[in-house]
Amino acid sequence: MEIGTVWSVWFSATGTTRKTVTAVSRAVAEALGAEWKEYSFNLPAARERDLCFSPTDLVVFGVPVYAGRVPNLLLPYVRDRVKGNGALAVPVVLYGNRDFDDGLMELRNVLAGNGFHPITAGAFVGEHSFSTVLGAGRPDEEDMALAGTLAEKTAAKAKALTAAPETPVPVEGCDPVRPYYTPRDRHGEPIRDFLKAKPETDPQKCVRCGLCARLCPLGSISPEDVSRVGKCFKCCACVKNCPKGAKYFAHAGYLYHQHELEDQYAGRRSPSRIFF
Numbered sequence: 001m002e003i004g005t006v007w008s009v010w011f012s013a014t015g016t017t018r019k020t021v022t023a024v025s026r027a028v029a030e031a032l033g034a035e036w037k038e039y040s041f042n043l044p045a046a047r048e049r050d051l052c053f054s055p056t057d058l059v060v061f062g063v064p065v066y067a068g069r070v071p072n073l074l075l076p077y078v079r080d081r082v083k084g085n086g087a088l089a090v091p092v093v094l095y096g097n098r099d100f101d102d103g104l105m106e107l108r109n110v111l112a113g114n115g116f117h118p119i120t121a122g123a124f125v126g127e128h129s130f131s132t133v134l135g136a137g138r139p140d141e142e143d144m145a146l147a148g149t150l151a152e153k154t155a156a157k158a159k160a161l162t163a164a165p166e167t168p169v170p171v172e173g174c175d176p177v178r179p180y181y182t183p184r185d186r187h188g189e190p191i192r193d194f195l196k197a198k199p200e201t202d203p204q205k206c207v208r209c210g211l212c213a214r215l216c217p218l219g220s221i222s223p224e225d226v227s228r229v230g231k232c233f234k235c236c237a238c239v240k241n242c243p244k245g246a247k248y249f250a251h252a253g254y255l256y257h258q259h260e261l262e263d264q265y266a267g268r269r270s271p272s273r274i275f276f
Contacts (some may be wrong), residue, residue: 001161004056008038013235016126017094021062027151044219047077055086062092067180068101084116096128097135105173118168120154120276129236153276183257197251201227205246212238
């Protein structure tokens with residue numbers, strides 16, 4: 001198939017999804033001799049209009065996995081406002097060293113339902129948004145080499161196609177997808193008020209630069225008073241990007257879940273996977 005433009009489309013609160021999707025999409029564009037374009041839907045304004053493609057586009061589309069699926073507060077945008085119109089697609093997810101569960105399956109299915117033709121896919125490990133030890137430093141050199149392989153397979157497959165494939169690329173996960181993962185304590189009970197956890201601000205460190213408010217994907221941090229936070233889905237853009245380390249979580253349930261994840265999964269190297 002003739003591809004005119006390869007798109008890098010992503011949500012990436014802490015940069016790992018962007019890094020991976022950009023590497024794959026740029027390499028595919030170079031291999032196909034196609035134009036490369038980028039679209040971030042990190043901020044609320046970017047999700048206020050439809051994003052439409054055409055049959056001459058190939059879209060590398062990336063999101064992080066939250067609770068084993070496409071983040072619930074991003075899903076309406078991806079499902080309702082992103083239109084493939086016959087474009088080829090490469091769904092990519094980043095997960096924090098635990099498991100990508102049904103996240104890749106869900107993204108693939110949503111894109112296929114929106115008029116895309118997913119031809120390859122990938123699930124990569126990135127440093128967990130909650131932690132600096134879960135998946136620390138990833139995606140690393142080994143992960144990025146696999147991203148290069150995904151790009152090679154994608155370009156080769158696109159070149160070989162004479163028509164859009166009738167079925168999407170097989171990926172791991174359950175179909176239909178399972179409910180979102182629920183953080184639980186050691187007795188198997190849901191962690192109380194976990195969803196209500198919000199970042200706090202250390203007034204001794206905060207210099208009121210407003211960066212956290214500008215970066216917040218939900219527009220939930222007040223620019224006038226950054227200690228005021230509305231709805232939060234724990235992406236940790238404010239925590240990990242604050243140059244002074246002034247943002248942090250103190251919610252007991254959040255910290256319990258963070259430490260449980262670190263105790264169980266920090267000592268292993270979970271694999272990145274590609275599908276083609």
